[in-house]
Amino acid sequence: MPGSRELSESLQVHRKTVVNAYDELDAQGWITLKPYSGTFVSEKLPETTPVKLRVAPFRPDQTAETGYKIKPGSQVRDPVPTSRELxxxxxxxxxxxVPLAQLASAYRGVLTRKFALHNWSYVDVEGKTLLRKVLSEDLNMTRGMHTSPDNIFITRGSQMGIFMLSQLLLDKDDLVIVGEVDFYYACNTFTHVGARPLKVRVDDMGIDVDQIEEECRKRKIRAVYVTAHHHYPTTVTLCAARRMKLLSLSEQYGFIIIEDDYDYDFHYHSGPILPLASADRKGMVVYLGTLSKSIAPAIRIGYVAAPKNLILELGKLRQIIDVQGDPVMEQAVAELFVTGEVRxxxxxxxxxxxxxxxxxxxxxxxxxxxxxxxxxxxxxxxxxxxxxxxxxxxxxxxxxxxxxxxxxxxxxxxxxxxxxxxxxxxxxxxxxxxxxxxxxxxxxxxxxx
Incomplete structure (x- = not known):
């Protein structure tokens, strides 16, 4: 075949275009590049047509059902369509x-910086270091918490955090207290791992902590799941007195508090009541947050704030689920925190x-x-x-x-x-x-x- 210079002049294209084309043909096996000799058509060309197996004719209904039994994974009902076109x-x-221009600019910068090739490699299983740092600082400043980056674990949304915590903290037949009306998918996750949700009353002041105390006196409670800031789905706020009593009961009876703070940023009157995690001094509260509502649902970034030893165990579990999150998006969002754009x-x-x-x-x-x-x-x-x-x-x-x-x-x-x-x-x-x-x-x- 002609040399790259000769072919580029003949086709009137840049020589690099020809070199790149030859490299691609060589990679696919169509040509052979021999140093100091030239470019030659390969003696054995690659197969381009897959060999068909001799099987019975295809029927359209064959892809509808598996040919084997499936173990039901959970009791989740089929989702109700919620097309965003409506x-x-x-x-x-x-x-x-959403600040799309700023997000796109940050994302593009992470993709193209030559000195940031580490963004394309494996990162810490706990999440990008910068994002954990800025989230820790944000939690300490806006929610009165006392965290370091070592206390932060990045997830793909808060639901992933609920699932991983359930896998780590709950055993078969463990009792988990939830509101009588609560976040369906959290309760379903607890059931999925074999735990048993135990429902207590919810009124205008939030989940009934007195009833929680009654249940603790009668049986061993492993965890209490709360959406204290705005109870899901009723939107009521758990009052300060009940929060302090719940923390006290947790220390007394040894149950874990799983605090799902899914919309802390959306409070419209006086300053929001600080989360339970801000007053935890015994390591009994595991705090869940998300950026999917603060920025956009497509930004699948959530986080767990917890003692270091639990963060370490979450990292071990992640390695058999997801290995890591989305380091490019995590870095881009972290930089938006640094510039103040998120706030x-x-x-x-x-x-x-x-x-x-x-x-x-x-x-x-x-x-x-x-x-x-x-x-x-x-x-x-x-x-x-x-x-x-x-x-x-x-x-x-x-x-x-x-x-x-x-x-x-x-x-x-x-x-x-x-x-x-x-x-x-x-x-x-x-x-x-x-x-x-x-x-x-x-x-x-x-x-x-």
Whole structure:
């Protein structure tokens, strides 16, 4: 074959283009590059057509079912479709508020810096060092905690943290106290590892700590799972007195407190009550947080804050699950913390979500006040609404979906509670004023029909 210089002149392309093409052909086995001799077509060309096995003709239904038995992994129900192509009462942040330009710039910088090739290699199983450092500093500054980077373990969202902690801390038949209405997927995770969720009352001041004390007197409790800042799904805040008593009971009876602080950043009035972990002096609290709601659901970064020995065990477990997270994204997000961009974004988003909460509350009271009961939440991105018993909530959800509006049918909360609640979370964070007006109008028309 012609030399690279000759071929580049003939084709009128840069010589590097020809060199790169020859290198690719050589890698695929089409040509052989012989130093000081030239470029030659390979004597044995690579196979390009796969050899077919002699099997029976393919049937379209063959990929629907396995030819072997599958052990059921859990009791999770089939997820209800929540297409983001539809507007409505999505329970989460508005991704249109994400600082995309800044995130893209940081991500591109991590990808292209020549001196940062270590971002492409294996990193510590606990997560990128810089991200653990800035998260530790942020937790200490905003939540009164006392952590170092060695106390931080990065996960792919808080649900992964719940799963890993369940694997490490819970054994078969261990009792885990949860709210009578609680985060369905956390309870399901506990069940998945063989533990038994034990439900206690939840009122306007949060989970009933007096009932927890009663249960501790009767039986051995391994852990208590709480969403103290805004109880999921009812949004109520665990009062300060109950928090301190829960910490005291934990020390007295030796149970672990798993504190899932999924939306600490979203509090709209006075300063938020500091997490239980900030007052823990005996190493009894394991703290879970996430950036998936603070930034965007697609940013699968969560974290566990805990004593060093538990962080070490989480690292060992990770090596048989995931090896490591997403070091490039972790580094990019860490740099946004360093520049202050994450806090600037949260400050702007908090103001916008407060306005959306107030507007949605006013709309619901004006148009649907006779058929739903709710109170405006102090924080979070959703309203907990109880529909009157004459309304079939799943059917209402189906009707509004036909009109392009998403509304949870509430069944997942019924499953968690073990009874029909006819209640659901109505997210307001996703919608601007015009979208909120449309969603409430469609909902009102469906109620009347």
């Amino acid at each position: 507007t409505g009462f999505h329970d989460g942040p508005d991704v249109r508020l 600037r974004h949260m400050k702007k988003a908090l103001k916008e979500y407060r306005q959306r909460r107030d507007y949605m509350s006013a709309l619901l009271r004006d148009r649907l006040g006779e058929v739903i009961d709710f109170r405006t939440p102090e924080g979070g991105l959703a309203i907990w609404a109880k529909f009157e018993q004459g309304i079939d909530l799943p059917e209402l959800s189906r009707k509004v979906r036909e009109k392009g509006i998403v509304l949870s049918n509430g069944l997942i909360h019924d499953s968690a509670a073990g009874k029909k609640l006819n209640s659901t979370r109505m997210g307001f964070g996703w919608m601007n004023r015009e979208e909120a007006e449309k969603a409430v109008e469609v909902l009102w028309n469906a109620v009347k029909s």
